[in-house]
Amino acid sequence: MTRQRRGEETVRRLLDAALAVYTDDGPQGFTMRAVTARSGVSVGSLYHHFGSFDGLATALYSECMADLLDVLIAALEGVDDPRSGVHALVEAYLGFVRASPVKARFIHASPYLGHLEQKTAAVAKEPRLDALVAWLRPHIASGAVADLPVSMIEMLLIGPVAEVARRWVAGEPGVDLDEAARLLPEPIWRSLSGGPYGA
Structure with a gap:
């Protein structure tokens, strides 16, 4: 060897x-x-x-996050309609949490552990996040998706789903992934669809 x-x-x-x-x-x-x-x-x-041990924790977080983002990118393949894309992203995120609860638990708990080198972890995510942003750009340009800063779009799109995932992996009673997959996509889409933001 x-x-x-x-x-x-x-x-x-x-x-x-x-x-x-x-x-x-x-x-x-x-x-x-x-x-x-x-x-x-x-x-x-x-x-x-x-x-360092922090370096190991960061590498593990980056690997788990890359797996999640790859699932999200795959969910958008061949999807041209922005509403369908948002629905697909939400469902894919929750599907990842169900299929990979161990990785999901590390992703959603580790930012609070103090073990992560946040800048390094963020750099590791950038290429995949760029791919998601590239999918959104023409829909922003057409007015179908609100022209907001990318960080704001990420919060509206991922924030609610990540919070469901965080609570689910923590074992909070009453948090149901199937229910979230049924109820969340449309409100998230409405929060992102083009409109008079900032007027």
């Missing part, structure tokens, strides 16, 4: 162990000692590949 292949396998073991530790032990148990014990990888090797 080549050194590069060994390194890749070590990185994979650490990432998988980190996600397993977070899932089993929660944020309180999410420590470097727990991850290295679960993975069988030394602290020195963790530092070699990720620079």
Whole structure:
């Protein structure tokens, strides 16, 4: 086995162990000692590949977020109508949460852990977010989608769905993904559709 292949396998073991530790032990148990014990990888090797435990947490967050964004991008393939696209994005997001609850839990809890290097995590998301924005741009230009700053569009589009996901992975009673997928798409679309914003 080549050194590069060994390194890749070590990185994979650490990432998988980190996600397993977070899932089993929660944020309180999410420590470097727990991850290295679960993975069988030394602290020195963790530092070699990720620079720090924060670096490992950031890499895991970035990987989970990339998986989610890839699902959202795939949901837009072949969709030309903006209303249908918004519906597809909301349903795809909630579908990811149901299909990948472990990753969803890390995505929606980790910004509050203090382990993430937020700037690095944001940079990792940019190419995929750019793809979503590129899909929106012609609809903004046509007036079908409100001409708002991209950050505001992201909050209107993703914010409500992310909050449902956060509450669901936390086990809050009464939060139903099927109900959210049925009820949320149209109000979210209405919040984004072209209109006299800022008038």
